[in-house]
Amino acid sequence: MDENESRDDDSVDSDLVTRFMFHISRQPSETIIDDDARSVFGELRNRSNVMVRKSAHYPWLIDAVDNDHFVRFYHTYIQLLCNVSETDYLTKPINQCVSNFIKLQMLVWNVTDKVYTLCFKLTLKEIPYYLFELLKLPSLHPCVCLTETNARLLAHSSIGVLHNMINHVPNIRSVYRRSGGVRALLPFVTASLDGSPDVDPQCAVHYLSLRTAALLLLSFLVDEDENATLHTNDSYIVYLLTALSDALVPVNNYSTKYGYQAEELLVGLQNLAGPDKNKKALIKNDAMKHIQTALVVAYEMKFPYKPQDSTVKPAPFQSDPDALAEKALNFLWTLLFVPESHASLTPGSDFRRLVDKFGSDSTWSPSCRRVAQGIQWHLRTSMKVASGPSDMSDPIAGLMSRERRQRHRHGHLMISYQHSNKNVMIKVRDQLTELGYRIWMDVDYIRGSFIDAMAQGIQEASGLILGLSQAFKNSPHCRQEVKYAYHLGIPFFPLQLEPNFTADGWLGLLLAAIIYISVPDESAVPGAVLQLKEQLGDIGHISRAASEEAVEYSRLLSGGSLTHSFPGFPVRSDSSVTNPKRFSLSNLSAEKANRSPPPSEQNSNAVNLTPTDTNPLSLDARLGWVESSTKSSYAQLWTWKPEDVSRWLRQEGLSAYEQALATVNGPMLAELARLRLAAPESVSVSLFRDLGMSLVDQLRLYSALAKLTVHCSSTSQAIP
Template structure:
């Protein structure tokens, strides 16, 4: 009984109190949950343990999880199916299990694995307007679909799921704000951002003075508000969601318009930011629109990973997490903002600066060691490939948008891109994004495939 109570407490902490997650992870709670799950004698305890793992895992943990835990995923999905049959059939409400699966799906490598285990059929049933599911249950399902839709392969699977798109659209104008936002986000990813913007009548206006947009997770609100006040004191026009989004307004419409009308975006990053699908939608839209941005760290000890790490590349990052250097960092950040905001009006040597990339400060902080030359790679096997072999390699890795832009490319060109990806990630990502029109998911797959060549 004591063991079961302890597991329940651990689950509640991981589910309801995100700030404790790094501490629990550091204390080995994932390993403990796995051990306890093997000793569990009832389905409720076993599900508790798996949900603890789901909420504590990060990008590195998920890679290990997926090598050994197909049965764990299948178990959670079977519990979800059981919970949807009737009240009391499971110890959990459907939305609680969906929330756990949704956290697992934050890592892009897990998205297709969940679909292969049958999650789409259940999410589709959750959104069936004929069924009498609760609004909270439907909102969780729509949010999960939105999360899954960040992967190109998953988007195709979702579109192929009979009746799912029409079910989403049936709740597009729901009176429930959470459900309406999740449905709107899912459709944003599934039907293409441009098309969806037209549907919700986004009117991008020419602003006399372009603003600086602040992109953040709500847990960093206090620190972000301080920065907002400092920017305003220095005469900058600032856009922040809680001041500009009116009650009843479309969050996606406001977000997209804010990005379009910005001269610069400050991304206040943390692990909760990386795990938030709302924040990912913002950050990817900034990237796709080639908007200049500055990463600002607001969680001590956190290193960007997964999609966020790829998006940042080797970009210079400011930190607001070191009390002894706080003033210096803030002054440096404000100076960089002034420099970049001014350059938007009269760009200097724009031909030398790729769109969307902000050059790091030419002066390294005193605590930073000088950068060593980038390591070189040995000759790559792909250098000898013909254009046909290169084309087949692109097909095998499902890189259609990349292939369309690399017509007649041979192994030599592919090797050059692999070298660029290895030595100059920020330039590589900007080049591929600007020249191919591929979405971030496709670019991530291309980068991963190139790593295998090296």
């Protein structure tokens, strides 16, 4: 029986498609009075409504719309409505031409929600321009939309299509702005419903959904100056938060009053939170509580309560808990860049524990976990990493940045981008690789811990290539990367992926004096990469890395390698030691260490720790461990035992790490001193990750190693 029903449905679908293809092969004016065209357009609209409501995917329906034939028909139909100088169909919108187009517009609205390829086709046909022209017509003024249902439906569906298009193709923001999108949308937001006694209360409720749509689309478009004009008070912020609260209901997470799902509202609120002024206003109006509620709802959807003896199946949810949680977490991460947000996420609080669950529980989607882990990374580093240029006045941060720039100019180049621009940035990566540059991109390197991989990618970079767009600026992930790289003193090389994009706000502050390279589309990548090569020079190039690493490796592993890292380390100067390929700490045995080399083999760089006229105390006496003795076993670091290292840790105020370093002996300590010079970033990451060593304790450890080096360097006689 089910098979027969399915076969009948397939037959109906095929018949619908055949009739639909016939009608879109005609001129729109020929379909206006055609009853069959009206019926077909209406049936396809209804099927698309079911597809969206069920979160389904109807290939036959999508194929019927996602093609050049339909796009041409749709393009011609919009022009027919916009060209009011010939026939003004919109003067009285209750007519068959407008009614048929509304059915088509609803169909396009539903399909563009699912299919990004249709959004690209519509963009290439300049549909955004014509839709904004439609919205500017007096016949669709907000006052008309309040009373005329067809006018409201036409305006709302047009804004819905535009919203879906920019969701899938964020870089068309510049097209929207050039088309006068901000000017077209503002009246729908600012129009007041007060003082209109003739307005049907039901129409006023429906108009709220139209206002919400306009406000959400504006959140993609406005710059910082326009935002200040739009948000002179918190009324729109309160309005959207109220809509979100209304949408956070069981089963479908949909607000019937405002006409939007919770996920859509969270994305709009995240866009609205771009300017830091808006972040503070959102937090002041309890955005953090709304986010916590959204996460609780997602958690309860994922793990619904059911008594053990219950035989009742929970009602199926019509929305995805992983998607809801991910969008709520992204909104939260965006708000964390202002300090007012941190009070809600103190360690041990219910909210903080809830966020931690999403980061550690493998039942949540990988993308959801990555956002939660990004929040954890932000909270861990918020007290250590500068939030802006003014914080770089801190002397320690400044010294670390200068050291970072000096030591790692030969590191790789890291690509930082927003995921919607992945394809073009992959092309940039490939062409830079062909030119001999070492490139780090997350798609190639993230296999284990997302946060560890990103942190290491930034720490070992010699430059950060930025894929600039409004979506990049609004992305908390991208802002976190840029913020951390700025703190480490890593230079930026921005590529302007969105035409006419100008960075403002926090991003504009960091890039104020840097020249952008324009990459409006993928065809511009080759020329942009050549310009980028001119800017980069040999930064991040394999030839530079190879030569500098060869020099560094040779210097560190030559006859004076250990005397450079730790000058008190006695080393022979014959070729068997100075050859870096043959040198190894494991080759140093106690027998060789106790044998005094003949004068011809003594290394003038090797020093002892015995008292001299200028250095009356040995190292042991300086540290107060033993009395000065020219034969002291402690005078040779490479004979230190673990208990000697423990004693040294206590002396230097590092006793908290005695247990963790209980097996470390003298040679291992010398190796740590060498690695501190050879790979300081990796050592720092390992100390933090494996030992939980704070920045202050790391500085204390490095200072202690440096003191040992100074003590050893102050003597000048060979060890007897």
